[in-house]
Amino acid sequence: MNHLLMKRIACWLPAIVAGAQLLTPINARAQTAPNRLWVGTGHASSVAAVAYSPDGTMVVSASFDRTLKLWRVADGLLLRTFSGHTAEVRAVAFSPDGSTIVSGSSDWTVKLWRVSDGTLLRTMTGHTDVVRSVAFSPDGSMIASGSQDSRVNLWRVSDGVLIRTLAGNANWVMSVAFSPDGSRVASGGVDRSVTMWRVSDGLMLYHVSAHGDWVLSVAFSPDGGTLASAAMDFTVKRWRVSDGTLVQTLTGFADAVNWVTYSPDGNTLLTADWSSTLKMFRASDGTLLQAYSEISLINAARFSPDSAKFVYGRSDYQVVLASNPLGSGGGSPPNNAPTVSITSPANGASYLTGALIGFSGAASDLEDGNLSGNIHWSSSINGNLGTGASLSALLTSGTHTITASVTDAGGLTSTTTITVTVQSLASTLSNLVSTDKPSYANRERATILASVSDGINSIAGATVTTTVTSSKGIKTTMTATSGANGVAVFYYTINSTKQGTGVYAISSTATKSGYSASPVSSATFLVTK
Missing domain, CATH: 2.130.10.10 (YVTN repeat-like/Quinoprotein amine dehydrogenase)
Structure with missing residues (x-):
């Protein structure tokens, strides 16, 4: 049988x-x-x-x-x-x-x-x-x-x-x-x-x-x-x-x-x-x-x-x-939370804008094994960066909190974070100086305007130094701060008796922390009498 x-x-x-x-x-x-x-x-x-x-x-x-x-x-x-x-x-x-x-x-x-x-x-x-x-x-x-x-x-x-x-x-x-x-x-x-x-x-x-x-x-x-x-x-x-x-x-x-x-x-x-x-x-x-x-x-x-x-x-x-080891909930074995780590970049790393930053990490789970490919990356400034064990991203300037998170098959999620700082490249200031009119008479007041920008946007808070040199070589230096519209305003009173008539020269520079100083900007005006 x-x-x-x-x-x-x-x-x-x-x-x-x-x-x-x-x-x-x-x-x-x-x-x-x-x-x-x-x-x-x-x-x-x-x-x-x-x-x-x-x-x-x-x-x-x-x-x-x-x-x-x-x-x-x-x-x-x-x-x-x-x-x-x-x-x-x-x-x-x-x-x-x-x-x-x-x-x-x-x-x-x-x-x-x-x-x-x-x-x-x-x-x-x-x-x-x-x-x-x-x-x-x-x-x-x-x-x-x-x-x-x-x-x-x-x-x-x-x-x-x-x-x-x-x-x-x-x-x-x-x-x-x-x-x-x-x-x-x-x-x-x-x-x-x-x-x-x-x-x-x-x-x-x-x-x-x-x-x-x-x-x-x-x-x-x-x-x-x-x-x-x-x-x-x-x-x-x-x-x-x-x-x-x-x-x-x-x-x-x-x-x-x-x-x-x-x-x-x-x-x-x-x-x-x-x-x-x-x-x-x-x-x-x-x-x-x-x-x-x-x-x-x-x-x-x-x-x-x-x-x-x-x-x-x-x-x-x-x-x-x-x-029953599956517990009163039944249907799923005891589920351990996954682990996740960021291997690159180092916490506190700094980069300049325009740099392609590489991110990599590792994740694992006792029940599900290797979960590195499921890591989700995000930035506190730029938002979602993507998913994977490694990826590269361009970040805007600022201090970013980078979060790597992973979720296992049982629905448990683990996260880890680092900070990354992205600094703007030092922009060169542009300073365009001009006067309110081309010529003046004795005792008139010339209005001198210095417009400061980074080549695209007006820059407020820049320190603008402007020097007026009279036809007799007498120099007058003035300092002002650019306003919200990026313009610094100077007033210069004509004294032709002392300073002479003829062509007066203007030179102006602008500076601000985080920017390269502007080249000297020049202009002229005429004093007639």
């Missing part, structure tokens, strides 16, 4: 699962063992199913030893044992209000139990073979059960009446699930299909040939948009609920995948496979987030309501509660 055949037989012969080491190899490729908070012992055979109470304080386990056991989450204390089934218990679920538990068994029955005291409230009969899966409707009014008789039965919780049978599967039904809004029921089974029914009237909405081998588990996403299926073809697939379109296929499993479930926030898929491996995937894109190696076959697993923990049942008779 080959390895795969033994595993198929194990699906309905519990003793083989518990005793055959061949069925529980450890996957050496798994990363680590789970962080176990406690291990519950007390079952006398393989633990086939587990469920979390809605308030997160209890878990229930179902076993091939024909019992259910209720455990306190806080410390793993065994609170209660439910006895009454006459064959292996294969399925279990809490009611939405946490007051009752439903179980399905190889004795072909579905049983409803009161949590508070373990009382058996009712037994629902109608299946003609092993009950493989049970589920409560979101409002708690119905129970769905899937059986090896190829049927899905819907039961009324209040009185145990069989409401309807959903027929259409060609072989054993291995798993059933209600949609979050309670309007649909999905099933997966030995006929390798995923089937979707409308609850209100039992109409089969679609029947998808989903996998290349038995479908062992199905689960709705919390938003009801997708359905996940796990199969013996070593894959997990996600389907669009509205029309049965395949959305995603998860591969890389070392053996048949016997379990799949979503975290309550819908971000994470938790799987178990026959290589005794638990895996957590990001639901949105199928990224493998975490993998665990276990010492025995894992038959079922569930997240706590806050996703901070998960519980699973093993074939070595034990119930395990473990912490």
